[in-house]
Amino acid sequence: MLKTALINLPFPLSKLLAASISHIHYAASIFNSAPNPNLFMFNTMLRGYSISNSPAKALPLFNQLRNRPILIDRFSFITVIKACARLSNLVFGRGLHGLALRSGTLLFLDFRNTLLHFYCVSRRLGDAHNLFDEFPQRNDLVSWNTLMAGHLLASQPELTFHLFRKMRCCGVEASVATALSLLSAAADMQSFLGGKCLHGYYIRLGLSSNLNVLTALIDLYARMGRIFLAHRVFDGVAQKDVILWNCLIGKYARNGLLGEAVKLLQQMSLEGFKPNSSTLVGLLLGCPASGSMQVVRYVTSFMVEEKLELDTVLGTALVNAYAKCGFLDEATDIFERMKGKDMKAWTAMISGHGIHGQPTNAVKLFNRMDNEGFRPNEVTFLAVLSACSHGGLVIEGMEIFKSMVCKYGFSPQVEHYGSLIDLLGRAGMLHEAHKLIESLPIKGDATAWRTLLSACRVYGDVKLGECVKDVLSSIYTEHPTDSLLISGIYVAAGRISDLIRLQELKQTNAVTVETDGGNMLKEAGVSIVEIDNQG
Template structure:
């Protein structure tokens, strides 16, 4: 039987004041008058609430002026500060604990680990970890879990995994930390593996598990698993909170089912700025600029206040749909109505938007007149893309040279420059740029395409030969290329000269990763007519874009490709992007 103890009226008055500084100060005054100004438990509660109210200095004063300030008081403050998003204050309270030579508890370590995680302070975090082991907390599950989260936040996944593996009897929270850690570091496949391991271990997942796993699905384009998680949520009648709701919307949008995303969006009880932004970004990625703008107007009318991220989504949507006027208005209202300061991403989207629409002069004028100080490399990259798209080679060369001067060590700028030279027929210059690259051993990003079949992701790199069915896949692709050639496909050999930051020029276009992935998807479909879904890490190249249009028509199959920037829905020989990349 648990004994119910009545709380003192003083304690109750603190609880009533809550994490609000004004009422807390009044309560503090009453404590002093009642002769409780030094009663440690009450001071502890008061100081903790003060931190929760954001008033760390006030709490600090309370702690410092107490003659017998104890470990409990200070570790409560560490925890409250870490929890309240005041990691620097949390570290300061932790240092007081150390300098006062007070005993440390597992509570102090979990709290300070979170503070280090929020600061991505790896060195301090490692010292804290070592200290915790030294004091005998090395096998405390709570401390271990906090360390997993810490190493994940600092990008030290192998270390995190080692700590995770050493936890005996891992709680659902430990699993969640590991899944989300992989996902947040771009290792969505690993995140999915851990989710599967968790199922095998028969640990009951909670909503945080699903949030992290759905994010991994969104990243990896793992639609089947995303649906599996959704079925679980529905059949278990789980409460779909704002996190889970946003994760579902995001998963469907990024897996290519923008209507399912909207369905969830409409159904959700709780929506915040993240939910709205995900939905708008989803429309944008699919080239549904009008829908994005419509939803944005609805948001302004009856939704939460848009933030800087919302505007990234809105401007990108306008850029991908050629909605120049709308984008211009949005950019204007972002500054004037919402007082937001545009960042590089916003400027980029604007340049991209003018550029794609062929308004190169407007884009240049925007760069000159609207962007304060010197535009970054991203802006010039967007400008260069526009020059290439609209075949303005002189301007393109000028822009590419600026880029190289700005970031000489970045290989993709040189690839872009060599493409521009190639496009304008200056093959001598192409060779020169390539030789510089070879000499300085600059390597470009390697392109790959993913296809998810029956819950397993198959990864293809250009010229890939490591797949078990390599021979069949290449043979299938050869036949497929014959069939589309009969239908009128002529390889865009100058496509080397198109979107080529992506894949090696020497290798024949036909072995580009997306073609291999599509061939594999078609080969393995066994009479299924479900759309083929491909995820590509870079932008799709012009020749592949053309070839897949033909494939969709010859094979009478919907093919959906998500590239670095957007979705391409290929159907009946057409693509939803309407050549508007």
């Protein structure tokens, strides 16, 4: 095109650009070389950025388009609102909503559905409902499915069913996407009867042969502990695929039935299906809870025998399994052998060092990750802060917390503050921890106060302990832990008379908690860790 000067013509240049958006940097160089890019070229680049790893670049490009004497169409709005959804950029997205309203773009159903999805993933369900109710007669099946998925994302499964009933009253028939949302909602509600009713309804609609629906049904029954029903659904499928096998193997493993899961893996190979990394990841997910090193080592040897690549997903699962089962050296070896590590892999390894009481190594790995250009997320910060807390690294923990806010711009959540309070409490800095709790921008968290109360018990600080206990009693629901901790504080401080007074008060106000079967009793717990094939 350069030799024939076709690159100077808008049509062939537009086609070249459209064919190059999978390589966004190359596409950007083509776009930047265009003397007068047209609307098609702008829309192509906006779509490329919206699906790339750099969705933020779509926003200034859209503003650049607005400054050109070009009439913007709805496809420009759709691609940019998708970028806003990926970025959770509520301010820019609302601005686009206003522009679309003034330009008339809001009348187009495909844009409205995209905007609806944006509000749902941004957890702005009030705005989503306002948009949905603005043109009720123009909503289609995609609109209903998007709003139902939004409530599911916001952990509101009951409202998902409420919307489904309204949708059926409007004469709109369910689709596969509807079925998946409702099955997930039923599983979240632990509604076995609801799940069974949905199963029958989908058989009547003819959706029960869809592999995605079948996978969701297996997930539903397994999450409710009815693994035999999940297997029955699986056995009824004539044309199975690898995804269906992976689902059943993973569900057996998550339900603690690792032996049966391994047998299914072997049966899968015998029936001519080639297991992939996702198959082994599903099997590994049940290993940390059971402490079964035999299965972890079996997966490792199976991977070698089948010549499966140690990709990021499988490598991360192996790191997590080895670390949580007590074999940190093997986890480190797997981690160092992995190619193309992602943030989940780094986080799993940092967490592994924290679990094994190596906070210094966790901080060193965090700094190495930062130096290699990886951007930590909220989970990574929680892992390294937890490691600092258990290791008493106060200065390092405070610096990491500061970098989380100032350098990376994250808003700390309750869990991050809890780790920091625990860090200060373990180091004996009780009053600093108390000041931090009182200054929290996130109110209504009893866990932080109980963490401080536990630290008061360790250091025998009666005055602060009583203050914290009063806060818990006045604001939050009474919990047996509070009385146990304050009793421990009196014992640690040698205040036996106060302990006796507290016990007499508890006996005076004692209330027997009963259930349908009589008095509520706490069963003894059992923990098993397998070492060298022996539980």
